[in-house]
Amino acid sequence: KVERSVMAERRKIGIMGGTFDPIHNGHLLAADEAHAALGLSEVIFVPTGQPPHKGKQHVTSAEDRYIMAELATVNCPYFSVSRVEIDRAGKSYTIDTLRTLRAMPEYEGVLFYFITGLDAVLDIVSWKNPEEIMQLCRFVAVSRYGYTHKRMEELPQDLRERIIPLEIPLLAISSTELRERIKTGRSIKFMVPTAVERFIRKKSLYIN
Ligand code: ATP
Numbered sequence: 001k002v003e004r005s006v007m008a009e010r011r012k013i014g015i016m017g018g019t020f021d022p023i024h025n026g027h028l029l030a031a032d033e034a035h036a037a038l039g040l041s042e043v044i045f046v047p048t049g050q051p052p053h054k055g056k057q058h059v060t061s062a063e064d065r066y067i068m069a070e071l072a073t074v075n076c077p078y079f080s081v082s083r084v085e086i087d088r089a090g091k092s093y094t095i096d097t098l099r100t101l102r103a104m105p106e107y108e109g110v111l112f113y114f115i116t117g118l119d120a121v122l123d124i125v126s127w128k129n130p131e132e133i134m135q136l137c138r139f140v141a142v143s144r145y146g147y148t149h150k151r152m153e154e155l156p157q158d159l160r161e162r163i164i165p166l167e168i169p170l171l172a173i174s175s176t177e178l179r180e181r182i183k184t185g186r187s188i189k190f191m192v193p194t195a196v197e198r199f200i201r202k203k204s205l206y207i208n
Pocket residue numbers: 017018019020021025026027030115116117118119120121142143144145171172173174175176177
């Protein structure tokens with residue numbers, strides 16, 4: 001009985017990993033929806049240091065992506081940004097990040113929920129140590145334009161069982177599309193927070 005009441009009190013924290021090149025309203029909406037639906041106490045955004053799956057593609061400096069993530073989340077009391085991946089040398093693997101967070105005293109006993117879009121979750125078999133990842137956290141798979149939750153059937157059952165599907169309003173925004181819009185001089189005004197757009201302009205990011 002005692003055990004049950006202790007269990008009920010376990011703090012739930014969301015982790016939102018991404019390259020965030022740049023961070024946009026789709027990321028923020030996904031995190032906020034997961035926060036509300038799962039009763040998370042907070043969501044930690046973790047910008048990737050070196051994305052392992054974006055091989056030759058040019059990626060904006062980790063520091064600029066980190067600043068944009070801070071600018072985007074500063075007005076939300078339950079959002080924060082972690083430097084854990086950008087301060088770690090080498091490629092960023094989620095398994096290492098989860099182990100690091102797990103070992104931090106302030107997160108003792110916490111239940112972690114790793115928030116991803118459906119596109120990313122379908123990819124999970126290609127991540128490093130997916131089974132161990134699944135033991136360190138639960139996954140939340142939020143709707144993403146062009147994907148349906150039915151596609152989760154493609155995943156091996158043992159992984160699928162650990163994934164919570166979450167229907168959220170579709171925002172058909174991607175960082176790829178934003179970079180393309182900036183390059184071609186189109187507006188991104190209502191797709192990213194104002195402070196992020198200002199920072200992009202100030203640093204002349206994504207113009208070529
Ligand atoms: P890129 O086009 O460069 O891949 P992206 O928009 O997919 O950028 P990422 O940094 O790759 O952004 O994504 C981080 C996480 O956020 C992933 O789990 C991704 O599925 C999710 N995500 C990105 N955009 C959205 C969106 N519009 N709605 C819901 N989830 C999203």
